[in-house]
Amino acid sequence: MQSAQFIAKFEFLDEIREFVGDIARNAGFGSKEVYNIQLAADEAASNIIEHAYEGVSNGMLEVSCGVKDGAITIIMVDHGESFDPSAIPMPDLKADLSERKIGGLGIFLMRKLMDEVHYETKNRSNVLTMIKRKR
Amino acid sequence: MEISVQEFKHCDLVAIKGRVDSATAPQLAQTLEKANENGKYKLVMDMAALEYMSSAGFRALLAAQRNCKKYNRGEVVLANVPDRIREALELAGFTELFKTFDDTLTAVGHF
Numbered sequence: 001m002q003s004a005q006f007i008a009k010f011e012f013l014d015e016i017r018e019f020v021g022d023i024a025r026n027a028g029f030g031s032k033e034v035y036n037i038q039l040a041a042d043e044a045a046s047n048i049i050e051h052a053y054e055g056v057s058n059g060m061l062e063v064s065c066g067v068k069d070g071a072i073t074i075i076m077v078d079h080g081e082s083f084d085p086s087a088i089p090m091p092d093l094k095a096d097l098s099e100r101k102i103g104g105l106g107i108f109l110m111r112k113l114m115d116e117v118h119y120e121t122k123n124r125s126n127v128l129t130m131i132k133r134k135r
Numbered sequence: 136m137e138i139s140v141q142e143f144k145h146c147d148l149v150a151i152k153g154r155v156d157s158a159t160a161p162q163l164a165q166t167l168e169k170a171n172e173n174g175k176y177k178l179v180m181d182m183a184a185l186e187y188m189s190s191a192g193f194r195a196l197l198a199a200q201r202n203c204k205k206y207n208r209g210e211v212v213l214a215n216v217p218d219r220i221r222e223a224l225e226l227a228g229f230t231e232l233f234k235t236f237d238d239t240l241t242a243v244g245h246f
Contacts, residue, residue: 011158032222039189039223097201
C-alpha cells in the first residue's frame with residue numbers, strides 16, 4: 001500500500017488521479033478500468049474537498065492505494081466534517097431535464113464504478129474505502 | 136483544459152480540450168453562460184480532444200442545457216464523444232438529455 005498526502009483543493013485532483021491511475025496501470029488494470037478508478041477517486045476527493053472541508057482552506061487528504069489478489073483498494077482519510085453519504089438520496093436518472101438533480105451524482109458514480117464503497121468515522125477522522133476487482 | 140469557441144451561422148461550436156474536473160469545470164460553465172448572455176443558445180460541444188470529464192463537467196453541461204432549451208430557443212448537442220466519457224455519461228443517465236453526433240459537421244448541420 002502506497003500513501004500520499006494531498007492538499008484538499010480541487011487543483012490537486014489531477015495528482016490524485018495520477019497517483020491511483022499509475023498504481024492501477026502498473027497492476028495490469030485495462031485502460032477502461034484505469035479511467036473508471038480515476039473517475040471514482042476524483043468524485044470521492046471532490047466530495048471531501050467540497051463537503052468535509054467546506055470553508056476550510058488548509059485541509060489535508062491522505063490517499064492510500066494498493067493492489068492485492070487482483071483487487072485495488074483506495075483509502076481516503078480526511079479530518080473535516082463527517083457526512084453520511086447514505087443520507088444523500090440517489091439521483092433520479094429517469095427525471096427529465098427540468099427535474100434532474102445533480103446532487104449525489106458523484107456518490108452514485110463511485111458506487112457504480114467500484115465494487116465496494118464504505119465510509120466510517122473514527123478518532124475524528126473520516127475514512128472512505130473503495131475496492132475494485134480486476135475483470 | 137482549453138476551450139475555444141467558433142461561431143457558425145446557425146450555432147456555436149465549443150471545442151473542449153484536456154481534462155474537465157472540479158477545478159476546471161467552472162471555466163467551462165462560464166464559457167457556456169457567456170455564450171447564452173450573448174444570445175447564443177444553439178451550442179455544439181466538440182469533445183474530440185477531451186481526455187477526461189467528471190460529474191463537475193456533467194453539471195456544467197446540464198445547467199447549459201437547461202438554459203438553452205428554455206423557450207425552445209436552442210439546445211446543447213454533443214459531438215465526437217470519446218468512449219470513456221460516453222460510458223460515464225450513460226452511467227449518469229445523461230445520454231438521454233443530449234443529442235450526440237459522430238462528427239462535428241453533422242452536429243453543426245443539425246441546426
